[in-house]
Amino acid sequence: MSPIILTLKESPKVPLEAETVTPDAFLTMSNEQIRSSLVYHGKRHCRLDDFFDVTGEYSDHIEMHGDLHRVKLLGKSMSRGQLKVHGSVGMHLGADMRGGRIEVTGDAGDWIGAEMINGFIHVHGNGGGQIGAAYRGSLRGMKNGTIIVGGTAGLEVGMRMRRGTIVVGGKVRDFCGLQMKGGTIILMSGAEIRTGAWMVRGTILSLQPLPLMPTFVPSGHYNPSFIDLYARELRPHGISLPNSPSSGTWSRHCGDTSIPGKGEILIWNPALLT
Amino acid sequence: MIRITGGKIYDPANGINGQVRDLCIDGGKFVSSVIGGRTIDATGMIIFPGGVDVHTHVAGGSINFARAMTPEDHRRTTAFIRTQSRRSGLGGMAPTTFATGYLYAGMGWTTVNEAAVPVLSARHTHEELHDIPILDKSSLVLMANNEILLDLFEAGDFERAKDVVAWYIWAAKSYGVKAVNPGGVAAWKWGKDAKQLTDPIEGYNTITPGTIIGGLAQIIDELGLPHPMHLHCNNLGAPGNVWTTLETMKLLEGRRAHIAHLQYHAYGGDDWDTMRSASAEVAEYFNTHTNMTTDAGAVLFGDTVTITADGPWQHLLYKLTGRKWGNLDVENETGCGIVPYTYRPSNLVNSIQWAVGLELLLLINDPWRIFLSTDHPNGACFWRYPEIIQLLMSFDFRKECMTKLTPIARERITLPDIDREYTLYEIATITSAGPARALGLSQKGSLGIGADADVVIYEEEKDIAKMFSHPRYVLKGGEVVIEDGDIRATPEGREFIVKPSFNPDIENFLKPKFEDVYTMSFENYPVEMERVSHAEIRDCIDT
Numbered sequence: 001m002s003p004i005i006l007t008l009k010e011s012p013k014v015p016l017e018a019e020t021v022t023p024d025a026f027l028t029m030s031n032e033q034i035r036s037s038l039v040y041h042g043k044r045h046c047r048l049d050d051f052f053d054v055t056g057e058y059s060d061h062i063e064m065h066g067d068l069h070r071v072k073l074l075g076k077s078m079s080r081g082q083l084k085v086h087g088s089v090g091m092h093l094g095a096d097m098r099g100g101r102i103e104v105t106g107d108a109g110d111w112i113g114a115e116m117i118n119g120f121i122h123v124h125g126n127g128g129g130q131i132g133a134a135y136r137g138s139l140r141g142m143k144n145g146t147i148i149v150g151g152t153a154g155l156e157v158g159m160r161m162r163r164g165t166i167v168v169g170g171k172v173r174d175f176c177g178l179q180m181k182g183g184t185i186i187l188m189s190g191a192e193i194r195t196g197a198w199m200v201r202g203t204i205l206s207l208q209p210l211p212l213m214p215t216f217v218p219s220g221h222y223n224p225s226f227i228d229l230y231a232r233e234l235r236p237h238g239i240s241l242p243n244s245p246s247s248g249t250w251s252r253h254c255g256d257t258s259i260p261g262k263g264e265i266l267i268w269n270p271a272l273l274t
Numbered sequence: 275m276i277r278i279t280g281g282k283i284y285d286p287a288n289g290i291n292g293q294v295r296d297l298c299i300d301g302g303k304f305v306s307s308v309i310g311g312r313t314i315d316a317t318g319m320i321i322f323p324g325g326v327d328v329h330t331h332v333a334g335g336s337i338n339f340a341r342a343m344t345p346e347d348h349r350r351t352t353a354f355i356r357t358q359s360r361r362s363g364l365g366g367m368a369p370t371t372f373a374t375g376y377l378y379a380g381m382g383w384t385t386v387n388e389a390a391v392p393v394l395s396a397r398h399t400h401e402e403l404h405d406i407p408i409l410d411k412s413s414l415v416l417m418a419n420n421e422i423l424l425d426l427f428e429a430g431d432f433e434r435a436k437d438v439v440a441w442y443i444w445a446a447k448s449y450g451v452k453a454v455n456p457g458g459v460a461a462w463k464w465g466k467d468a469k470q471l472t473d474p475i476e477g478y479n480t481i482t483p484g485t486i487i488g489g490l491a492q493i494i495d496e497l498g499l500p501h502p503m504h505l506h507c508n509n510l511g512a513p514g515n516v517w518t519t520l521e522t523m524k525l526l527e528g529r530r531a532h533i534a535h536l537q538y539h540a541y542g543g544d545d546w547d548t549m550r551s552a553s554a555e556v557a558e559y560f561n562t563h564t565n566m567t568t569d570a571g572a573v574l575f576g577d578t579v580t581i582t583a584d585g586p587w588q589h590l591l592y593k594l595t596g597r598k599w600g601n602l603d604v605e606n607e608t609g610c611g612i613v614p615y616t617y618r619p620s621n622l623v624n625s626i627q628w629a630v631g632l633e634l635l636l637l638i639n640d641p642w643r644i645f646l647s648t649d650h651p652n653g654a655c656f657w658r659y660p661e662i663i664q665l666l667m668s669f670d671f672r673k674e675c676m677t678k679l680t681p682i683a684r685e686r687i688t689l690p691d692i693d694r695e696y697t698l699y700e701i702a703t704i705t706s707a708g709p710a711r712a713l714g715l716s717q718k719g720s721l722g723i724g725a726d727a728d729v730v731i732y733e734e735e736k737d738i739a740k741m742f743s744h745p746r747y748v749l750k751g752g753e754v755v756i757e758d759g760d761i762r763a764t765p766e767g768r769e770f771i772v773k774p775s776f777n778p779d780i781e782n783f784l785k786p787k788f789e790d791v792y793t794m795s796f797e798n799y800p801v802e803m804e805r806v807s808h809a810e811i812r813d814c815i816d817t
Contacts, residue, residue: 136346137344138345
């Protein structure tokens with residue numbers, strides 16, 4: 001199946017809501033139907049081809065080109081296929097996603113994979129805040145799936161997430177894992193303050209030292225075997241997690257005891273070279 | 275001028291039970307005959323008077339707080355898109371004002387009573403009531419925790435207390451008095467509650483919840499308010515609270531009273547594990563004491579948001595559920611708590627609550643004294659009333675629903691043993707004629723000559739819930755507002771208010787108090803008449 005290629009003609013002046021751009025929808029649409037599908041430019045109803053050149057039809061493989069940092073809701077609720085973006089995207093990428101793959105070569109805005117149920121999202125650049133999070137007022141964030149962000153990320157990463165995995169390569173800002181109910185967040189370059197605040201369950205791994213809240217209780221050093229499973233799973237995506245006892249140990253911190261929660265933050269302590 | 279022909283009429287106020295008659299409407303009222311005008315052929319259809327909701331929360335500070343607290347619900351709910359004749363809005367657990375009007379009218383309800391208004395937010399409430407189209411409205415003002423009034427009760431100054439209540443009702447441009455957890459909300463400001471009718475209230479020496487209930491009921495009777503004291507009893511929601519409820523009812527002997535959302539006050543047992551339905555005890559007492567009316571406050575399974583002036587109860591509910599919690603302190607008048615909640619059939623307490631609401635509706639044998647309500651949005655949202663009607667009209671449907679309950683829950687309820695099925699005539703009584711009479715609105719809930727021409731026309735259908743959710747026509751004040759599932763017109767509704775008489779000197783007593791304890795000046799406090807849209811002042815009655 002040859003991919004459907006969307007190339008941005010001109011950057012929208014206000015955010016463009018393009019929730020129609022999903023493999024599920026395009027699989028059953030002719031080129032003309034794709035061109036005429038509805039997008040919202042601010043409050044105005046527009047056609048997709050007002051902003052994009054479209055080639056291809058009837059495919060669940062979509063490629064997009066251009067600076068899409070004002071294009072929101074790409075891949076919303078998608079359940080299959082592939083969406084590849086050569087450039088940056090706006091907010092709500094893959095929100096409520098059910099399955100399939102999204103890959104973005106540039107940056108992405110806030111709410112990547114918000115409330116997603118399953119699937120795989122890989123952003124090679126920087127991500128915004130609220131990755132895999134629950135929307136305001138909602139009790140449940142992402143339920144499953146994997147989100148990998150190569151660069152930095154913003155506030156409230158994994159807020160109220162239930163399950164699934166989030167990996168962030170760069171530094172993460174405050175309140176990572178806020179009110180987290182389960183799942184795993186892996187911080188390759190650490191985070192700023194209040195990591196794991198109000199977390200009920202779940203695991204936050206950090207390869208760099210973290211400023212911990214006083215409500216997290218130190219509970220030993222060890223090399224848990226589940227890390228090896230994550231390491232094996234993430235290796236194909238260029239992520240390596242250390243776990244051999246000769247190279248160091250993980251120190252475990254239990255919390256957030258102010259809830260009281262049963263979550264854990266594991267921080268990697270490399271062995272001192274002698 | 276409209277003539278409705280050939281429909282089967284259910285008009286309990288005039289004793290008409292399913293006879294085929296013509297209805298004639300002119301000038302917004304029913305008349306004996308009309309010449310010309312539109313004719314609606316209702317042959318084979320069922321005609322009810324417009325629904326009247328005696329207890330709901332649709333406007334003001336607390337429901338607005340609930341709207342703000344539930345953004346997650348707004349994403350998944352019915353959206354009303356703006357058209358030429360209709361404003362935009364959202365349905366869901368706490369619908370917006372315009373949507374509230376469209377949803378109520380779309381279901382055939384044409385009059386609602388907003389049951390809890392602090393005087394301090396009365397102005398806000400009237401602004402929102404103005405924005406609820408189609409419906410006629412009334413509102414009740416919260417009194418049983420007003421510290422100025424409690425101080426007067428403590429001092430034994432009954433006459434002045436009566437003037438203060440009357441002054442507050444007129445200041446709020448209200449229709450009656452609501453008493454919520456008497457003394458308990460005042461005690462909540464000390465971190466306490468009031469669970470015993472005979473124990474002095476925190477912060478006071480002599481007055482008890484019992485004195486407040488008795489005092490207010492007497493004041494309301496002496497003022498001759500058309501709607502009696504609207505009482506939310508102490509100990510709401512707690513296992514074993516049936517004793518408090520029965521004590522309260524005994525206290526009210528010889529007085530008129532409306533006991534709100536009785537379902538929340540009819541539980542036996544000692545704690546959450548041993549909780550059981552005590553609806554039989556309550557219904558037995560209620561059936562033999564005709565001084566009271568009540569509304570069911572029924573519960574349906576699903577998501578909702580609970581809002582009440584009962585601050586201490588809401589704090590407990592928040593502690594039990596770990597959900598979001600909002601708490602408001604309304605100066606020296608009352609309080610308010612808000613907690614989103616999900617009723618689940620797998621939960622023992624929720625199952626009992628679901629059963630108790632239906633049991634009360636089925637065990638209380640006079641449909642003129644118990645009315646359909648869910649205490650919207652506390653037990654369920656008002657737009658789910660047709661589901662309750664179906665449960666009341668079909669024993670088989672109840673049995674089917676009971677299979678979802680756990681075996682332990684089925685042992686703790688009496689619902690499986692009750693095979694009563696409501697008739698259409700009884701449904702028309704509990705949804706319209708009864709609540710209209712309890713509210714003292716003689717022109718509502720009736721299809722008789724001279725009454726307001728609020729009519730619902732249903733196409734007869736086997737699926738009861740579907741029939742009651744989708745009326746074929748709804749007329750409000752003689753105007754067709756719903757036709758074939760479409761909103762055709764959105765006229766503004768009226769507001770019913772009362773002006774009880776009081777000694778004007780009471781202002782000299784109250785004014786210094788405002789300078790001492792209120793954040794609002796005395797002059798700015800009463801709601802101006804211009805703020806109340808299409809106000810109709812109702813007469814007080816001789817009790």
